[in-house]
Amino acid sequence: MKAARSDQQSAVRIGALVPLSRPGWVGAGRHLLAGLELAVSEVNAAGGVGGRPLELVVRDTAADPQRAAAAVEELAGLGVAALAGEYHSVVARAAAARADALGLPFLCSSAVLDALTEEPTGWVARLAPAQSHGWQTYAGFLLGSGHSRIAVAAEPSVYWASGARILRNHLAPRGGTVIELDARALTPAALCDQLVGSGATALLLLVGFPEPAASIVTSVRRDQRLAEILIGAPAGQPEFAEWSALLGDDGAGIPFLRYLPERLGPLGLRVGTALHERLGEAPSFVAFEGYDTVAVLADALRSHGTDRARLAASWPQVAVEGTRGRIRFSRTPGIGVWQWAWPPTQVVDRDPAAPDRFRVLHSA
Template identity: 80%
Template sequence: MTTPPSRPGAERTDGSSVRIGALVPLTRPGWVQAGRHVLAGLELGVGDVNDAGGIDGRPLELVVRDTAADPRKAAAAVDELAGLGVAALAGEYHSVVARSAATRADALGLPYLCSSAVLDALTEHETEWVARLSPPQSRGWQTYADFLLDAGHRRIAVATQPSVYWATGTRVLRDHLTPRGGTVVELDMSALGPAAVCDALVDRRATALLLLVGHPEPAVPIVQAVRRDPRLAGTMIGAPAGQPELADWATLLGKDGAAVPFLRYLPERLGPFGARVETALRERLAEAPSFVAFEGYDTAIVLADVLRAAGSHGADRARTAASWPRVAVEGTRGRIEFSRTPGISVWQWAGAPVQVVDRDPADPDRFRVLHTG
């Protein structure tokens, strides 16, 4: 069976289930569609786990909390879920929010498997309590920088907003591009509008503009302005954070949203297991599943493996966290194992696939793989 998301005040208290706290952005200003995809993957994974017997005969149950992209709300949700007795935490898409959740989970001694957030420093110090499926930002954005260099781009402009996530991404790009003859110019979107961005691109002779900004505002009007400016006909627009992956990008921008390269964490081809899950996710979402949905699914099946390995139906949180290095699970996108990665404070899946893809101008519903790393 498929376990529906729990609502506040509706959690089961009879002790018959093993409960997982799920953190997802389901309301604005969070990226709601990303939250829907994470949750759809978690729900499908939980359903499959339960169909296979659950956790030693007990069903797995999600207790869902909306973070709304608010770090303080996420930290409060972690406190609440810990008090409700969840065995572990899962989910979250926004990196700054996941960092808040991870920091609080570490302080409380609550195992947390982060599904989709990439910020390298999820916690300030090394922790045994937190593991992550998505690749760290440094790896993904270095791959993106290599793509830019291979495509002949050396003069890069970044339209950015104040955020540790965007600032870290800019630093990764600059550190990787500068020794190889590239330059990175920052355009502060707290001071510039779309038309001023176009003028700055012309003045700086940039050949590529990267959108390190929120979606849909101001990303969508920036794309529209650049696409309509004849002076910028040869300028590449990129979005390393993955905004074009989800369907609302294509809905809002149409053909203007094609040929915008972004990072995606899928293999070039899914195996039979991944293809089966893709079909089920498509039915659940009524649209093509993003890589975020696969991350949600893999989170559920990995946590089930960890909880089974720890025993005690998740009641012993320390034993659960101690199981991260023993994980060996066939996920939808490859074999998942956790290790210590230099510079990363949490247990990390080092084998996550990384691609640079875009939407095909001839068919914006089709994705083209441009680079792998």
């Protein structure tokens, strides 16, 4: 009897991959973890999973793919039922490869790279939209706003290269042009000089934050020759308070992608209030992604138990009311994992008249 009661009360463990130290985006990691933790606390307050509490086993990936792969190995050995989280696409891809090889279910919260796995797999599902979906939406916004000659300041990265390719493929058939500027080889001042002669009406930041993104924004804003140019950041950097704190008014009026509906429903509003209390600031869409991740996993664990194979096999049966809509997974052409197609997608900026307020410029 004692052994049975002890087993009933033993925690159901979920491994959480989160960037919590540099060079990872710590602000995004903090929001992602807040969402994961809030959902776990609510699941446990409601009785857990079959009477057993949920427990997060958190590992800091620090934006390092090798560190993430090692963490997946460790967490698999610790007996977690599933993996959750990760923000950085290249890191999530490494984690997904190890999870697939080990037969460990992985629900990716925030990473958007289309090729999250090299081959189709049943072990991995994703809440965030594929990069092609979001960035095509962003390209459509640019065209609709009268911008067809686009410069991109880019650093070498699979993620940035993929983004530039998506933009080019969407814009070219519609008369648009993408001009690539090497943000690693050019100083911000030299980049401004090239931008002046390019004829571009928009500059997109396909670079890391805080640097070189902050220096490029500052240089462009200070250059009177570029007073009319639109700066954009499709990867979503301006979503976070760190952006506004560092750049102030210079960081406003820079459109970015955000995965929230125009209006949250009752669940989203309640969770948003709780997340605000945890974070001490307005929650980003990444915090909602974290919450929804645990909501999906908890529902699957209640219905299918902790056996890893049964849990992974349940992705197509998921039907969970999340903070941003009803979550279901499907097989999407060109995407090798089970995909929520699609979360609500917006193009948003910080209002120049009130940088703490967001303006929705376009919705998909």
